[in-house]
Amino acid sequence: MSLAPALDEMRALLGDRLSTAPAVLAHHAQSESHITARAPDAVAFPLTTGEVAALARIAAAHAVPLIGWGAGTSLEGHALAVTGGVTVDFRDMAAVIEVRSEDRIARVQPGITRMALNAWLRDTGLFFPVDPGADASLGGMAATRASGTAAVGYGTMRDNVLGLEIVLAGGEVIRTGSQAPKSSAGYDLTALFVGSEGTLGLITELTLHLHGQPEAVSAATCGFPSMAAAVDCVIATMQMGIPMARIEFLDSATVAACNAHSNMALPETPLLAVEFHGSPAGVQEQAERFGEIAAGFGADGFRWAKAEEDCRALWKMRHAAYPAILASRPGAKAVITDVCVPISALAQAVEETAADIAGSPIPGPILGHVGDGNFHAILLIDPANPDDLTAAKALAHRMAERALRLGGTITGEHGIGLGKLGLMAAEHGAAWGVMDRIKATLDPMNLMNPGKMVP
Amino acid sequence: MSLAPALDEMRALLGDRLSTAPAVLAHHAQSESHITARAPDAVAFPLTTGEVAALARIAAAHAVPLIGWGAGTSLEGHALAVTGGVTVDFRDMAAVIEVRSEDRIARVQPGITRMALNAWLRDTGLFFPVDPGADASLGGMAATRASGTAAVGYGTMRDNVLGLEIVLAGGEVIRTGSQAPKSSAGYDLTALFVGSEGTLGLITELTLHLHGQPEAVSAATCGFPSMAAAVDCVIATMQMGIPMARIEFLDSATVAACNAHSNMALPETPLLAVEFHGSPAGVQEQAERFGEIAAGFGADGFRWAKAEEDCRALWKMRHAAYPAILASRPGAKAVITDVCVPISALAQAVEETAADIAGSPIPGPILGHVGDGNFHAILLIDPANPDDLTAAKALAHRMAERALRLGGTITGEHGIGLGKLGLMAAEHGAAWGVMDRIKATLDPMNLMNPGKMVP
Ligand SMILES: Cc1cc2nc3c(=O)[nH]c(=O)nc-3n(C[C@H](O)[C@H](O)[C@H](O)COP(=O)(O)OP(=O)(O)OC[C@H]3O[C@@H](n4cnc5c(N)ncnc54)[C@H](O)[C@@H]3O)c2cc1C
Ligand SMILES: Cc1cc2nc3c(=O)[nH]c(=O)nc-3n(C[C@H](O)[C@H](O)[C@H](O)COP(=O)(O)OP(=O)(O)OC[C@H]3O[C@@H](n4cnc5c(N)ncnc54)[C@H](O)[C@@H]3O)c2cc1C
Numbered sequence: 001m002s003l004a005p006a007l008d009e010m011r012a013l014l015g016d017r018l019s020t021a022p023a024v025l026a027h028h029a030q031s032e033s034h035i036t037a038r039a040p041d042a043v044a045f046p047l048t049t050g051e052v053a054a055l056a057r058i059a060a061a062h063a064v065p066l067i068g069w070g071a072g073t074s075l076e077g078h079a080l081a082v083t084g085g086v087t088v089d090f091r092d093m094a095a096v097i098e099v100r101s102e103d104r105i106a107r108v109q110p111g112i113t114r115m116a117l118n119a120w121l122r123d124t125g126l127f128f129p130v131d132p133g134a135d136a137s138l139g140g141m142a143a144t145r146a147s148g149t150a151a152v153g154y155g156t157m158r159d160n161v162l163g164l165e166i167v168l169a170g171g172e173v174i175r176t177g178s179q180a181p182k183s184s185a186g187y188d189l190t191a192l193f194v195g196s197e198g199t200l201g202l203i204t205e206l207t208l209h210l211h212g213q214p215e216a217v218s219a220a221t222c223g224f225p226s227m228a229a230a231v232d233c234v235i236a237t238m239q240m241g242i243p244m245a246r247i248e249f250l251d252s253a254t255v256a257a258c259n260a261h262s263n264m265a266l267p268e269t270p271l272l273a274v275e276f277h278g279s280p281a282g283v284q285e286q287a288e289r290f291g292e293i294a295a296g297f298g299a300d301g302f303r304w305a306k307a308e309e310d311c312r313a314l315w316k317m318r319h320a321a322y323p324a325i326l327a328s329r330p331g332a333k334a335v336i337t338d339v340c341v342p343i344s345a346l347a348q349a350v351e352e353t354a355a356d357i358a359g360s361p362i363p364g365p366i367l368g369h370v371g372d373g374n375f376h377a378i379l380l381i382d383p384a385n386p387d388d389l390t391a392a393k394a395l396a397h398r399m400a401e402r403a404l405r406l407g408g409t410i411t412g413e414h415g416i417g418l419g420k421l422g423l424m425a426a427e428h429g430a431a432w433g434v435m436d437r438i439k440a441t442l443d444p445m446n447l448m449n450p451g452k453m454v455p
Numbered sequence: 456m457s458l459a460p461a462l463d464e465m466r467a468l469l470g471d472r473l474s475t476a477p478a479v480l481a482h483h484a485q486s487e488s489h490i491t492a493r494a495p496d497a498v499a500f501p502l503t504t505g506e507v508a509a510l511a512r513i514a515a516a517h518a519v520p521l522i523g524w525g526a527g528t529s530l531e532g533h534a535l536a537v538t539g540g541v542t543v544d545f546r547d548m549a550a551v552i553e554v555r556s557e558d559r560i561a562r563v564q565p566g567i568t569r570m571a572l573n574a575w576l577r578d579t580g581l582f583f584p585v586d587p588g589a590d591a592s593l594g595g596m597a598a599t600r601a602s603g604t605a606a607v608g609y610g611t612m613r614d615n616v617l618g619l620e621i622v623l624a625g626g627e628v629i630r631t632g633s634q635a636p637k638s639s640a641g642y643d644l645t646a647l648f649v650g651s652e653g654t655l656g657l658i659t660e661l662t663l664h665l666h667g668q669p670e671a672v673s674a675a676t677c678g679f680p681s682m683a684a685a686v687d688c689v690i691a692t693m694q695m696g697i698p699m700a701r702i703e704f705l706d707s708a709t710v711a712a713c714n715a716h717s718n719m720a721l722p723e724t725p726l727l728a729v730e731f732h733g734s735p736a737g738v739q740e741q742a743e744r745f746g747e748i749a750a751g752f753g754a755d756g757f758r759w760a761k762a763e764e765d766c767r768a769l770w771k772m773r774h775a776a777y778p779a780i781l782a783s784r785p786g787a788k789a790v791i792t793d794v795c796v797p798i799s800a801l802a803q804a805v806e807e808t809a810a811d812i813a814g815s816p817i818p819g820p821i822l823g824h825v826g827d828g829n830f831h832a833i834l835l836i837d838p839a840n841p842d843d844l845t846a847a848k849a850l851a852h853r854m855a856e857r858a859l860r861l862g863g864t865i866t867g868e869h870g871i872g873l874g875k876l877g878l879m880a881a882e883h884g885a886a887w888g889v890m891d892r893i894k895a896t897l898d899p900m901n902l903m904n905p906g907k908m909v910p
Contacts (some may be wrong), residue, residue, distance in 0.1 A: 076485060096537075100797065102690060102798060102799035103798050103799045105797065114615070145638075146639070149486070151637065157636070158635050158643065158646070159614065168889070172888075174883075174885045174886040174888075174889055175886060178863055178864045179863065180795040180797055180827075180858075181795070181828050181829075182602060182613070182864075182867055183866065183867060184599055184866045184867065184868050185865035185866050185875070185879065186890055187647055187655075187890045187908075188600070188646045188647060188649065189890070191643045191646030191647065195639055195641070195642065195643055196642055211694040211696075215696070235557060239556075239557065239559075241666075241670070243698075256527075275616075278698075279740060279744075281736065281740055282737050285734060289734075309773060340635040340636070340637060341635055342555070342557075342560065342634045342635055342636075343557060343558050344555060344558045366632045371638050372636045373635050374635075374636075374637065379513075407633060407634035408635040409633045409637075409638035411638065411640050412637055412638060413637065414639060415640075416639070416640060416641060424640070424641060427621055427641075428641060429629070430529065430631065431629040431630060432641070434623070434644060435644070437896045437897065438642060440896070441892045441893065441896040442892065453642075
């Protein structure tokens, strides 16, 4: 890597939108995880695809790594510059380029966040459904194949990205996908780049699939006598084919934390929170059917939210579960885990995980997008006590192994980053070698987010 | 290519399940298209993944091409052995390996056809929704990223394949995906192989996403005063967010052909056929809403089918549209086209296509999966008249160009094969080069279905 001439050329391109200010570097050395890494050597704030392509050409000429950066909310140290290089922060490429209401399509730049996009869309009757708890960028969400609470009803980023513009290593610009709802024309490059965590190229534009704002919404919470009862209720509801927009599980510790943090008075038992979208009659019917099924599993303390603001308060509470849990152990930091299993194995996976945590020295409330078989334990560690981190890492590792044993995956939505690289061989076996070959052919100098994803 | 020793080794492996019988070779030199090619040098009928892997090892040792074969129903000469080699016919690998009802998952071998699979599933309460008109194999459907009438409600093969087992060039066996409903663990190899038309490897097993058989079904046909009215009705219905399992367009020539062929008495005007799946009340509500919207576009002659056998007759008629159209011009052969555009451009695309066909010497009824923006013209040519084929090719080419001009794709569901290779550069530009690099790295000797997909 010949850093100095590369930074000179990048400064000539971007002026003071290339920064080496210590505060800026330090900001980009942080992550929402316990993982630490060195800072990048510089941070670039491009405005256009052309500038990103020029950065990639300069980077290739001088063998300098480029690391994409959206909102920095990823949970496994994805965007850390482990071998130095230049972080490309998409903060200033955050425009909505075009909304085609008839086609339910938006073209956006990668830096726009999901909340900014939905605020922009509010008066169009449309919305973008993928909602990781954090206010992530659309580029980062595509790069991690994010999902969130609404995936059970609307799909993940895999399902809601129709096309991409990508700057490849070396600076070539390609477009993937089309504006048609489907295509059989060639290899599915869109799907290949969604979830590639910036290791195959930088996303400079996304074509997104929007959805109509539902005519009617109904949401509810209800408590269950046990974790198993709540999870079995989810399985039964999924099997009845009742269309759900969201179905979330919160264990009693999570509920207690939310009560304290969001001023709720929910029953402090295992809880499901569900939401139905549709016509007024459809939503009512689905809600009634769900109520009957849930009652059969001993559900109690139903609270229905029909007014929009009540639903909003409910999901605000759910999205605030992370800070609520953090606040439940003052001074603690969190190790956030993320596994996903076949629905039939969900009860076993959740219960074994809860028992494992109960036998450990640290607390770890459990919550999850259970309609997808996806759940998290938020392991709370005392940063001053290294034994806590060791215990958390061991628990997280056993969760991932358990998920694999049950036919699932080491990450349902957070991705690999640095934290899960060591588990890739166990999940993929020889297929990991195929990923390595794809990486090597598209990024032969290993400049795109090096140290991630492949061996 | 050292054919003789390769065939000797393959014969030692498979015995008389390696065939060089002229009739067998001739069968595998045919396709459902006007495209002709030489026959393969031999046809293998493996029974296990291990045998397929052994075939791939022998093929690599002697530089012999391997071409996958499912049901041979693809429409662009996909499975033709253009440079010779060995066709791998999956006829005898057609088992259902496992059905996990709770997870709505089936693991199947690639040779099973969609009708055989659904017959197998009948008593489980589940079904597999992707239905190209023909009784294609699941392996071929994955390889072409097939869709069909139910894609608007249930998605295409892209959405309904959870994982694959693949034999790579050289014989390495990999597994992609997991049994969990979603994952963020690494590059989406499942999506990369779905739609790769046998050019990256041979599919030896699929994990499929099944759906619950709907509690209630309601289907209807109605006629429209014009093509534009029918298409505009589709756009409006999609925008109202009414959930549909199917919505199909048939132009008046197609309706006339179906009336004659299937003994129907439908109004010989542009027609929509729709189907709703859900709860009895939900289906009724959706049907009523559709009826109101359609009436606003001048729809007439509604026929509702509520009994299962009436719905079945309706879709049997729709699926028989192809032979019906063929029969409408005795002695004719068909050139089947396939484009897909954004919904907003659908009326323009269909009308320009109809006008173009009207100005040509050949008939070409139009029908399509209009909820996806996807439609076909069935161009009827006299095989004795070379001018007809020339006219058909020119029409097909202009359809594809028109689709691209309108933001769409050269193929919504049939794929590239031989027939559309010349259009790949126009659709993908530099991204086609990326496909080429992926092909070169996964199949460096170019043995997997050579002459297809990449430059
Ligand atoms: C409280 C909390 C709750 C969360 N809940 C969820 C949840 O429910 N579901 C879920 O899926 N996630 C969740 N997350 C994780 C996080 O929000 C997602 O991983 C999100 O997709 C990251 O987006 P970002 O913009 O912050 O990306 P970053 O963290 O900035 O980057 C993530 C990765 O994407 C790459 N990248 C970023 N932009 C680009 C680009 N334009 N081109 C190429 N590569 C790029 C980076 O290099 C990095 O590898 C949560 C996080 C927090 C803090
Ligand atoms: C009347 C009619 C109507 C049709 N309607 C539709 C429709 O509505 N929608 C639609 O999508 N298609 C439609 N088709 C096209 C066709 O049915 C599909 O393309 C189907 O997916 C092909 O499957 P197959 O098993 O016949 O594959 P084949 O024709 O045998 O092969 C297709 C391709 O897949 C490869 N392949 C086959 N098996 C494997 C394997 N195991 N591993 C790797 N590669 C393999 C072959 O090499 C070839 O490249 C229609 C065809 C006809 C004749």
